[in-house]
Amino acid sequence: MIKKTFLSTLVCSLLIASCSEDNDTTEVNLAPTNFTVTTAEETFGSIALDWTDAEDPEGKSIRYDVFVNTEKKGNKLTISEYTIENLSPATTYAVRIEAIDDTGNKTGVDGNYTTLDAPVPSAVAIVQSEITETSFKISWEAATISDNSEITYDIYIDDLLISENTANQEFYFSALDPGTSYEIKVTSKSTYKTNAVSVETLATDIFDTFIKFGELDLPPGGPTRESLLSSVEIPIAIFNAAGASIATEKDIIVEFEVKGGVNEFDYNLITPSPLTIPMGSTEATIVVEIIDDGMEEDDETFSIETTNVTNAKVTGSTTSTFIIDGFVDGIFSPQSSTGYMVDITWNNPDVNIDAILLKEQSGGLSGSVAFFTTNDYPESFELGTNRSNGKYYLDLERNGSSVGPVEVSIFVQAPGDGSSTAFESIVYLIIPEGGSLRTVYEIDIVDGAYTFVEASN
Numbered sequence: 001m002i003k004k005t006f007l008s009t010l011v012c013s014l015l016i017a018s019c020s021e022d023n024d025t026t027e028v029n030l031a032p033t034n035f036t037v038t039t040a041e042e043t044f045g046s047i048a049l050d051w052t053d054a055e056d057p058e059g060k061s062i063r064y065d066v067f068v069n070t071e072k073k074g075n076k077l078t079i080s081e082y083t084i085e086n087l088s089p090a091t092t093y094a095v096r097i098e099a100i101d102d103t104g105n106k107t108g109v110d111g112n113y114t115t116l117d118a119p120v121p122s123a124v125a126i127v128q129s130e131i132t133e134t135s136f137k138i139s140w141e142a143a144t145i146s147d148n149s150e151i152t153y154d155i156y157i158d159d160l161l162i163s164e165n166t167a168n169q170e171f172y173f174s175a176l177d178p179g180t181s182y183e184i185k186v187t188s189k190s191t192y193k194t195n196a197v198s199v200e201t202l203a204t205d206i207f208d209t210f211i212k213f214g215e216l217d218l219p220p221g222g223p224t225r226e227s228l229l230s231s232v233e234i235p236i237a238i239f240n241a242a243g244a245s246i247a248t249e250k251d252i253i254v255e256f257e258v259k260g261g262v263n264e265f266d267y268n269l270i271t272p273s274p275l276t277i278p279m280g281s282t283e284a285t286i287v288v289e290i291i292d293d294g295m296e297e298d299d300e301t302f303s304i305e306t307t308n309v310t311n312a313k314v315t316g317s318t319t320s321t322f323i324i325d326g327f328v329d330g331i332f333s334p335q336s337s338t339g340y341m342v343d344i345t346w347n348n349p350d351v352n353i354d355a356i357l358l359k360e361q362s363g364g365l366s367g368s369v370a371f372f373t374t375n376d377y378p379e380s381f382e383l384g385t386n387r388s389n390g391k392y393y394l395d396l397e398r399n400g401s402s403v404g405p406v407e408v409s410i411f412v413q414a415p416g417d418g419s420s421t422a423f424e425s426i427v428y429l430i431i432p433e434g435g436s437l438r439t440v441y442e443i444d445i446v447d448g449a450y451t452f453v454e455a456s457n
Contacts, residue, residue: 029105030058030105031101032054032055032105033056033107034107035054036052036109037050037051037109038050042114042115044115044119044192045085045086045115045118046083046085047083047113049082049097051080051097051109054107056101058101060101062099063077063078064077064078064098064099065097065098065100066082066084066095066096067096068093068095070096082097088193089193090115090116090118093115095113096108096110097109119147120145120196121145121151121188121189121190122145123198124140124143124186124188124198125141127139127140128202130310131204134174134177134178136173136176136202137172138155138186138200138202139171140198150190150191151188152166153169154189155171155186155187156184156185157173157184159185165189178205179206181203183201207241208240209238209240209246209248209312210238210240210241210312210313211254211277211284211315212315212316213235213236213304214234214236214237230289230290232322233285233286233287234287234304234320235283236254238283238284238312246282247279247280248277248280248311251276251277251311252281252284252309253274253275253311254274254275254277254306255275255308256273256304256305257273257305257307258303258304259304259305260302260303260321262302265291267288267289267302268291269286269287270288302321303321304320305318333380335413335414335415336415337415337417339382339383340383340413341383341413342372342382342394342410342412343378343379344378344379346406346409351398352398352399353397353406354372354373354396355372355394356368356370356395357383357384357392357395358394359390359393360391370383383450385448388445392443393439393443393455395438395439398431405431405433406430406431407429410426410440411426412426440455441454
């Protein structure tokens with residue numbers, strides 16, 4: 001009985017020993033080998049890294065994860081390079097790259113990397129202009145930056161932000177107090193959140209310099225004849241608050257424009273706008289050439305109106321006005337006792353103007369029922385008498401090789417005894433170069449009675 005027990009114990013021991021030998025020979029899966037990380041490129045907002053390939057001892061495939069400040073940015077990469085983007089300039093980041101095999105074994109490499117300093121835009125030189133008692137303008141040349149990236153501007157007055165992220169290079173301040181200084185700041189900003197600050201202390205004006213239109217040296221008694229007036233000089237007086245004439249201490253800039261019912265063919269501005277009155281001046285003049293074109297015209301109101309003045313204040317009226325008389329003595333033909341007389345004048349004697357009278361028929365306009373050639377200047381003709389009832393059209397046609405538009409005046413006199421000039425109608429129009437027929441009047445004739453209606457062109 002004892003022998004059997006011993007034999008059983010011996011067999012079990014051998015089996016246990018055999019099982020232990022089998023467990024000792026099991027293979028262990030190793031992590032990927034170490035690798036080296038290098039910096040390929042650093043910029044203001046990115047870091048490009050690459051690394052040597054890690055190897056798996058068992059020959060399995062390798063993937064890479066990239067962490068930036070513990071946040072995973074790259075996941076299961078199959079290549080050994082990665083660019084970290086959208087970073088802040090001049091900032092250090094903790095980066096870890098892990099090589100991972102198919103079973104999840106990892107080998108990591110840690111490092112700190114710093115982005116470059118971002119370029120800084122230049123400060124600007126603030127220039128003040130257009131100074132008044134309650135306003136002024138600032139402007140500046142564009143700021144520069146080394147990589148030519150976009151620059152915008154913030155504008156402050158006494159630390160109050162009044163314009164943000166503007167690309168403009170000027171700004172108008174208004175509703176300011178007279179004779180008051182303000183701290184003006186312009187901040188140049190880059191897309192990298194870098195900036196440069198420019199500061200100037202600027203002030204509004206307290207005007208002790210005034211200007212005023214003086215009296216025109218014109219003949220008294222009403223409108224001035226165009227044919228007698230070669231030019232008009234509009235004087236500008238310069239004085240102080242006490243009304244005494246002074247020499248201006250700054251250049252005065254006067255911007256003005258022509259107003260009123262004057263035609264562009266009848267004047268020429270010898271003094272252009274804006275007018276600069278130099279420092280030290282005690283007066284100035286705006287000169288207007290009056291063009292005598294020899295044609296009959298209505299009276300024209302001519303006005304010079306100031307639109308803006310820098311370094312002075314306008315007192316009194318901002319407008320200087322006078323009247324041009326466009327009538328020429330003796331140019332009209334005598335009144336006819338039987339029919340309507342037409343007088344035509346125009347501003348260019350090198351052009352011929354022909355007048356044609358047409359009559360409306362049921363099938364449209366007929367050929368001319370009267371042709372009045374106007375090769376002579378000025379031209380006068382009678383429309384004729386005893387014409388049949390109906391609607392007529394008085395047209396003008398331009399002939400000649402001159403360049404540019406031609407202004408034309410047409411005067412119609414009612415029949416009379418010749419003792420006065422009784423105008424039925426006056427029309428003024430411009431015929432462009434190469435212009436075709438232009439209808440001036442529609443004329444209705446009923447039993448010898450003429451009704452003139454100015455045509456719309």
